[in-house]
Amino acid sequence: MALRIVLAGGGTAGHVNPLLATATCLAQRGHECTVIGTREGLEADLVPAAGFDLRFIPRVPLPRRPSLQFFSLPGRWSKAVDECVDILTGADVLVGFGGYVSTPAYRAAQKLGIPVVIHEQNARPGLANRLGARFARIVALTFTSTPLSALQGTTHVTGLPLRPAIEKLAKERHTEDGRRAARQLAASELGIVPDAPTILITGGSLGALHINEVMAGLARELPPGVQVLHLTGHGKDEPVRRAVDEAGVGDRWHVFDYVTDMEKVLAVADLVVCRSGAGTVAEMTALGLPCIYVPLPIGNGEQRLNAGDHVAAGGAVLIENPDFTADTARTSVYDLIGSAKLEQMAEVSLSLGRVNAAEDLAKLIELTAKTQEED
Template sequence: MSLSFVLAGGGTAGHVNPLLSTALALRERGGAVRAVGTSEGLEADLVPEAGVELSTIVRVPFPRRPDMDMLRFPVRYRRAVAQATEILGKAGADAVIGFGGYASTPVYRAAKALGVPVVVHEQNAKPGLANRYGARFAEAVALTFDSTPLAARAGVTQTVGLPLRPAIADLARTRARGADAPRLRAAERFGLDPGLPTLLVTGGSLGALHLNDVLTSGLPAIRRAGVQILHLTGRGKDGAVRAALREAGGYGRYRVVDYLLRGMEEAYAAADLVLCRSGAGTVAELCALGLPGFFVPLPIGNGEQERNAADVVAAGGAALVRDRDFDLTAFERDVLPLVGDAARLEAMAAASRGLGHVDAAERLADLAVRIGGEKG
């Protein structure tokens, strides 16, 4: 008899993609899967597109200051828990897997009331409120990073890594075999020389204006160094970079792309070093791929991006400069020489790969199957 799993989470692609990768792994094990999210998050589009059934509950952010939202919170939260309870009942859930975010807390609460076992997956090095709550009674807590200060109060805790998009996991396995084909295909797609060391610059789908500004101010130095660049500027942010290139007289080894809706694995395949932010997904992907990173953490939030990178930086697989310290001087001093330092990049790649988890989706699915099966 197949087991039934309800996966809760969403909001950003960084939360939805691990959920979907885990759903696929569960299906491969014969499990029935359903996702729970909100209608406002990216899961509203991404989950149905992936062929996974989505049930939505009201979005109930925890109020952080005394205002009208705090007065409305108890009623809205009870409504969300009631909706989650109905979803779990109809699904006949054998286990819940929560990935954090607004949808997870009501689902955790409903699961506890119904006696449905909970598996918490925490992707960040600094856990969020929802997963800290779920860990109090979870049968298992699965971590992306060894250093994350979260543990199941009475259950098991283990590091499984971050469930990767299948295309990224496939590339990681191919790179581990030493195959050159992905790099050659990527070079052809982006118009790069596969024989030259390549710096990939990316700020994710929205881009990172600060990184873009430093790169454009560094065009003379890039030209002098002869470094090959693949710059993913962020959706709609390529115009300023292209204009700066024209004003600088052009540079044939500099390729500009605004955003890759699909095919990020090809950008990774072309790269020898990645200059980027340090969201949990990016850090996990680079480690799985054995790619050296030069991280400039996003300087907002609660400092989770710097913490996400801490393990791989300590291991020697990446370098890090805080956003306020990343300027043209840092770029010329620290980044450009590194692109051409094959020996150091090779050592960094080995250290990064040593922390990678290519099979995180499978490991998380196996954990959930064991927990759900014990219930039955």
């Protein structure tokens, strides 16, 4: 039976990407999906581009310190909840992914008696999902170590719903033939040597300036036969290109400011140097990739926690941002590439990966609706 499912979440790619992956899976299973978002978040562009109905509500952040906004909060909150009630009326399930959008949606679902399913992407849960978990039927987690549970329902570790292109690559990489074929095709499209040991350096779409500087400073020491794919981030490529040219390794150190088809560079990587956002960690383990994680040094420390399970199992190494220097990078990156230890780390990473998270979460959503009907 087709369900009417409302999904809430937005603001950042960390919320929007798993939401869209889940919505895509639900739509393929024959369900109608509506997304609640704000005009300010990435969802304003990404959700309509993916073909889903997007309904806007006002953004209502909770003030972190006394301000004039505090006095208008009750009215703005009430308006957001009322708009969520209108959107949710007639829905079978609300699926929340956290962020500003989810909090009023959770409250509206509670008022209407609509069952709530929560997905928490980070190892350290956000405020919205901590509130919603108090009455959620199901809480789904990316990481086993996340301290969040459904107080009146059940808790499941599903992993993070992956973008379809990454999910496809992950399934290919779970067989030797599939891994080799995907690598050969991607290397051909990128114009690089398919069988050379390959280091991928990436700080995400915005880049990571410190990682760029440290690794570019080691360009002269690039081991023979090794190649690098370096994604610098928008507007951060010129200093890296200059360092690579001066080192004379431009034929093996390939610099991009950004790539749209991330699955291509991941298909050829043997070792990844990166930040440790929840989406990154989930993708690295699903793809069976060893990592050197350099967590973002700002925020509440969730990036270090996100990497915890991968590092503890032996599939990755974590180096705090201030400690990531030429000496530590030389030892952790160059000495590791091509080694037997790297192969062991790849096996561990693959064993941790959850490739079918979107489908597993979709099944839990369907189960929640069915249970609601029986009640």
